[in-house]
Amino acid sequence: xxxxxxxxxxxxxxxxxxxxxxxxxxxxxxxxxxxxxxxxxxxxxxxxxxxxxxxxxxxxxxxxxxxxxxxxxxxxxxxxxxxxxxxxxxxxxxxxxxxxxxxxxxxxxxxxxxxxxxxxxxxxxxxxxxxxxxxxxxxxxxxxxxxxxxxxxxxxxxxxxxxxxxxxxxxxxxxxxxxxxxxxxxxxxxxxxxxxxxxxxxxxxxxxxxxxxxxxxxxxxxxxxxxxxxxxxxxxxxxxxxxxxxxxxxxxxxxxxxxxxxxxxxxxxxxxxxxxxxxxxxxxxxxxxxxxxxxxxxxxxxxxxxxxxxxxxxxxxxxxxxxxxxxxxxxxxxxxxxx
Ligand code: FES
Numbered sequence: 551x552x553x554x555x556x557x558x559x560x561x562x563x564x565x566x567x568x569x570x571x572x573x574x575x576x577x578x579x580x581x582x583x584x585x586x587x588x589x590x591x592x593x594x595x596x597x598x599x600x601x602x603x604x605x606x607x608x609x610x611x612x613x614x615x616x617x618x619x620x621x622x623x624x625x626x627x628x629x630x631x632x633x634x635x636x637x638x639x640x641x642x643x644x645x646x647x648x649x650x651x652x653x654x655x656x657x658x659x660x661x662x663x664x665x666x667x668x669x670x671x672x673x674x675x676x677x678x679x680x681x682x683x684x685x686x687x688x689x690x691x692x693x694x695x696x697x698x699x700x701x702x703x704x705x706x707x708x709x710x711x712x713x714x715x716x717x718x719x720x721x722x723x724x725x726x727x728x729x730x731x732x733x734x735x736x737x738x739x740x741x742x743x744x745x746x747x748x749x750x751x752x753x754x755x756x757x758x759x760x761x762x763x764x765x766x767x768x769x770x771x772x773x774x775x776x777x778x779x780x781x782x783x784x785x786x787x788x789x790x791x792x793x794x795x796x797x798x799x800x801x802x803x804x805x806x807x808x809x810x811x812x813x814x815x816x817x818x819x820x821x822x823x824x825x826x827x828x829x830x831x832x833x834x835x836x837x838x839x840x841x842x843x844x845x846x847x848x849x850x851x852x853x854x855x856x857x858x859x860x861x862x863x864x865x866x867x868x869x870x871x872x873x874x875x876x877x878x879x880x881x882x883x884x885x886x887x888x889x
Contacts, residue, residue: 552630556580556637557599559644571603571625571637576747579646582625582639583749586884587702589613589627597621601635603628649682653744657715659737665718666799669767670732671706672717674743680713681745685752685778686771686853686881689715689745691731698730700744704855704881706770708778715745718767718801750855750881752778758851758877759786761844763836763864765793768856769801771881775853780813789817791843793836793860796825819843836860837867848872855881 552565554574565574572594575582585591589608598621606627613624625637657674664670681689685708692700703717721732735741752775760779764772769792779788794800806818821832821839832839844850852873854864861882868878 552632553634554630554637555634556640556644558638558642559640561640561644565630565635568629571623571628571630571635575625575639576648577650579648579650580640580644581647581749581751584626584747585882587626587747588884589624590884591882592624594625595622596625597638598623598628599636599638601630602632603630603635648684648687648749649746651744651747652679652681654742655679655681655745656740657743659735659739659741660714662735662737665801668721669718669801670721672719672731672735674715674717674741676713676715677740680711681715681743683709683746685709685774686750686879687746687748687774688750688771689717689743690747691717691741691743692727693730693741696730698727701727702747704748704750704767704771704774705746706773708774708781715743718770720767748881750853750879752853753851756851757786758849760784760788760853761847761850761868762788762790762853763793763840763856763868764790764854765856765860766799766801766883768854768860768881768883771855772853773802773805776809776816780809780816785815787815787817788813789819789844791836791840792818792820793823793856794820795823797822797827797829800829835863837863840864840867841871844871846872848874851877851879853879853881856883858882858884 554563554565563578583593585593590612592612608624608627656677660675661673688702688704690700691703692698706716706718719728719731722728750771762772810816810818823835827833847868852868854861861880
């Protein structure tokens with residue numbers, strides 16, 4: 551058994567051999583940002599103060615040569631090889647914030663609903679204890695035994711007492727897991743999931759207007775956050791701008807219109823990028839339409855979720871409109887993540 555020591559708190563955590571630093575931290579309830587869990591995004595970068603670790607195979611763009619020389623590592627892939635690994639992580643008091651993930655939790659598939667050509671909604675109910683999670687987190691779904699690797703899928707609802715979970719799953723051509731869910735998993739099947747993971751979290755105490763930007767199944771974590779904010783009585787304006795190619799891709803249009811009528815502080819806006827708009831929305835990419843809706847984001851909390859290029863272009867425009875770095879939250883779906 552190896553040991554991880556977090557600084558500045560000095561708190562020690564046991565690390566069974568072969569486990570990554572990220573998974574050990576998560577099991578103790580610590581929120582280390584992460585996105586791809588595969589050494590591709592760089593989100594889980596932290597500084598290693600002493601000790602040795604096996605970094606595994608990571609992409610150069612996720613950790614620069616300069617960062618490697620300064621002692622940084624990507625914790626989603628890093629496995630300690632020395633008895634003690636000392637890392638710079640956490641606060642003085644090292645209080646954990648998240649629910650520790652549960653592995654191999656059996657759920658029954660209660661519904662599969664085709665939402666668009668490529669996206670279906672998968673609904674699961676727990677056969678055991680409901681999984682506790684924060685809105686915005688994700689679950690790992692797959693069946694490794696039959697060649698369908700575990701992949702992260704954001705939970706699309708906020709927590710419910712009966713533990714029901716819903717997911718929006720894009721069928722990625724050539725993928726191994728999403729085609730299995732689309733074509734082989736049936737209503738009534740029992741499947742195992744691991745959850746919760748991720749740090750794309752809302753802050754229930756935040757006292758700012760909220761802007762959410764989403765495309766495709768990036769709407770899933772946004773729906774979870776929106777439901778939580780609105781049902782808990784968040785008073786500031788909340789705006790969702792959803793980007794779709796055509797009107798057939800307007801996911802959950804009815805549900806979002808319903809939320810708009812129910813909550814006076816919620817505005818649902820959408821834009822079509824490949825079709826002229828005759829359904830009452832905007833036209834063009836987010837970088838073109840957002841400045842027409844909100845010209846100053848300096849006091850907004852911003853949540854962005856979708857594919858990598860969507861998130862990158864949204865980040866650029868919200869930066870331009872004055873959003874503060876510490877109030878921008880992003881969830882990027884990497885190709886290997888969504889398969
Ligand atoms: S590089 Fe570790 S989570 Fe993406």
